[in-house]
Amino acid sequence: MxxxxxxxxxxxxxxxxxxxxxGPPAPAPVMAADDPGxxxxxxxxxxxxxxxxxxxxxxxxxxxxxxxxxxxxxxxxxxxxxxxxxxxxxxxxxxxxxxxxxxxxxxxxxxxxxxxxxxxxxxxxxxxxxxxxxxxxxxxxxxxxxxxxxxxxxxxxxxxxxxxxxxxxxxxxxxxxxxxxxxxxxxxxxxxxxxxxxxxxxxxxxxxxxxxxxxxxxxxxxxxxxxxxxxxxxxxxxxxxxxxxxxxxxxxxxxxxxxxxRSEDEPGGHGGAWLLSGCLVGLWLLWVAQAMAVFWLVVVGVALPKAMELTRRSVRHVLRPSDTGDTAEAPSPGVPGVTAVILERGARAVVLIGAALLLSRAWNIDLIELSSRDTTPTRLLRGVLNASLIVLVADLAWHVAKAVIDGKLAQPRELGDPDGEEARRLSRLRTLLPILRNMLFITVVVVAGLMVLSAMGVEIAPLIAGAGVVGVAIGFGAQTLVKDIISGMFYLLDDAFRVGEYIQSGSYKGTVESFSLRSVKLRHHRGPLYTVPFGDLGAVQNMSRDWVIDKLSINVPYDTDLAAVKKIIKRIGAELASDPEFAPHVIETLKMQGVEQFGDFAIQIRMKMMTKPGEQFVIRRRAYASIKTAFEQNGIHFAFPTVHVSGGSPGAPAEVENAVGHVGLELVRPPAAAP
Structure with missing residues (x-):
């Protein structure tokens, strides 16, 4: 048996x-001359x-x-x-x-x-x-x-x-x-x-x-x-x-x-159920009709998008911020973390590779035997498979690198002391990382493109040599562009400025907002945005580094007690240094340097203070207001220009004041003529 x-x-x-x-086999059909194709x-x-x-x-x-x-x-x-x-x-x-x-x-x-x-x-x-x-x-x-x-x-x-x-x-x-x-x-x-x-x-x-x-x-x-x-x-x-x-x-x-x-807000409703039911019935009919190639193609076409969407949602659900505890490790909205990118892109790659292997098995494609054949269709199919794998790996590598860079850029700007070493390091990173990200994207695209062409059977050695020749020709023809790019690299290497700093170069000044490979964007304090090529910057005056010394001047009459003025200014400086609003920004408090010069109508007194960049304007306004109040309380006046006109006999002067601005006009009546 x-x-x-x-x-x-x-x-x-x-x-x-x-x-x-x-019974006997049926004769093969004879193709007519007008066969449809x-x-x-x-x-x-x-x-x-x-x-x-x-x-x-x-x-x-x-x-x-x-x-x-x-x-x-x-x-x-x-x-x-x-x-x-x-x-x-x-x-x-x-x-x-x-x-x-x-x-x-x-x-x-x-x-x-x-x-x-x-x-x-x-x-x-x-x-x-x-x-x-x-x-x-x-x-x-x-x-x-x-x-x-x-x-x-x-x-x-x-x-x-x-x-x-x-x-x-x-x-x-x-x-x-x-x-x-x-x-x-x-x-x-x-x-x-x-x-x-x-x-x-x-x-x-x-x-x-x-x-x-x-x-x-x-x-x-x-x-x-x-x-x-x-x-x-x-x-x-x-x-x-x-x-x-x-x-x-x-x-x-x-x-x-x-x-x-089903939830009430689920899209599709019964229409989606009818569509999915028709798809299931159609799959069973294809199976009965032995159309297995179409059967598995429909299965992959219907299930693959759903599987990728479910994988994406599951990864985001797993990596969601916790309801309690520290959520700093969770990815912030709009900035996916490295773990999220690896899980999501890796899972998507696994799903795509699994779908490709399922189709190859359903269509009786032996991948091992395919790699040993050397016909035109097998070379083309082998190239498509290798190119798909290269694209998946390049996509994963790029998104991981992008997540790392975006995570650094998304860190909070205020970490302790703004002038500390850590804050300076982060500021430098925020300046360099966008350019590095752009260069990395171009590198990944170019390398992946060359590898894909090589996998498809294209000889890339002449292409690389031709690209080198074309690059030299473009370099000679675009000298300004090359100058801008190279100048920008050296500006960044010299750490001449960073994102968020206020700089001035020639007639351009403003806060650095962003960079590109060839230019920098400056936002003027009144609103206009300048896009300045690096080659046109020249000498750069950075007004946001370390500290600034602000000079203040006031004019007092010649009969003013300078010792009293010095005490008043010293007291105002101590008040500014102890004020919680200004204390973190004051490096050296306000103090009187002495008499700067003797003028036509007043003594010019010079003061100075050292503050953090950008904070001197607010502190200066508060210092002037405090000085005015203190002078009024101590009977000290500010000097202003006057014009004296005198003549005639010494009689009782009749003063006529013409209040035009701060100028006082004093007229002295001339003496009477002798009889």
């Missing part, structure tokens, strides 16, 4: 039997294949009971007339043994599970460590079931047919356990804070049960169809049984789509 079954499994014998059943040929051939396949299924349908009966007879003979009576307890026993091993691991890790349940992650890193521990625990449970069931079964010597049957169903049990453990790890239907996929509790519980049911139905159905081949059931009968089991899987899918809990 075994030899007969092996003989019936021979493809040559099966082909001969099918040829005898279907290659697409019509393929469609006609595809329809004929589907028709033959459906006719073969309809002819094999009456034989299914007989073939199943014959398979049962083979099983009874193999198992010494006990068949399923011996097989079922054996499968159940090893499955229970696997569950027992899993239970032992579950009890042994009781303390670990208690600590995990009681854990309250306060930071993103704490949450990631908690997820990693839960993953290791879940992997340990699955491994314990696999060792207890499949491992213990393989430790004994079994008859070949019994070994194949039992091992297949044990693997199906392992698939169900894996689905349950993975669903509990990702969805956490009981503990919401452990949930990785951002869904509601009702939705998590629903899909936790449905995914286990769908995986179990598929695993046991697939193993059953495979075992029927071992028992000698024909291909058509196995396909009919598989399509019937597929109807059950389709029913589970439709039930899950329509009974899945």
């Amino acid at each position: 075994r030899e007969l079954i092996d003989l019936l499994d021979d493809p040559t014998v099966r082909g001969w039997i099918e040829q005898r059943r279907s 290659l697409v019509s040929m393929y469609a006609t051939a595809r329809l004929m294949t589907v028709k033959r396949h459906l006719l073969g299924l309809s002819s094999a349908l009456p034989r299914v009971p007989d073939e199943l009966h014959r398979a049962g007879s083979v099983l009874m003979l193999e198992q010494r007339d006990r068949g399923l009576v011996r097989l079922s307890p054996l499968i159940a026993g090893f499955a229970l043994l696997g569950l027992g091993c899993e239970l032992l691991v579950w009890r042994a890790t009781g303390r670990v599970r208690t600590r995990l349940i009681d854990a309250r992650p306060e930071t993103v890193n704490d949450r990631l460590r908690l997820i990693w521990r839960r993953f290791m625990l879940a992997a340990g449970l699955v491994l314990a079931f696999a060792l207890g069931s499949v491992g213990s079964f393989l430790a004994f010597d079994w008859p070949p047919l019994l070994r194949t049957l039992v091992l297949g169903y044990l693997i199906a049990f392992l698939a169900v356990r894996l689905a349950l453990v993975l669903g509990r790890f990702l969805l956490a239907p009981k503990v919401e804070r452990f949930r990785i996929v951002p869904v509601t509790t009702s939705l998590a519980r629903f899909w936790y049960r449905r995914l286990a049911l769908i995986v179990g139905w598929f695993a046991f159905g697939y193993i059953t169809v495979e075992q029927l081949e071992v028992l000698g059931v024909s291909l058509e009968a196995r396909q009919i049984i598989g399509y019937a089991l597929g109807l059950g899987l389709l029913a589970l899918g439709l039930e899950s789509v329509w009974r899945s809990p």
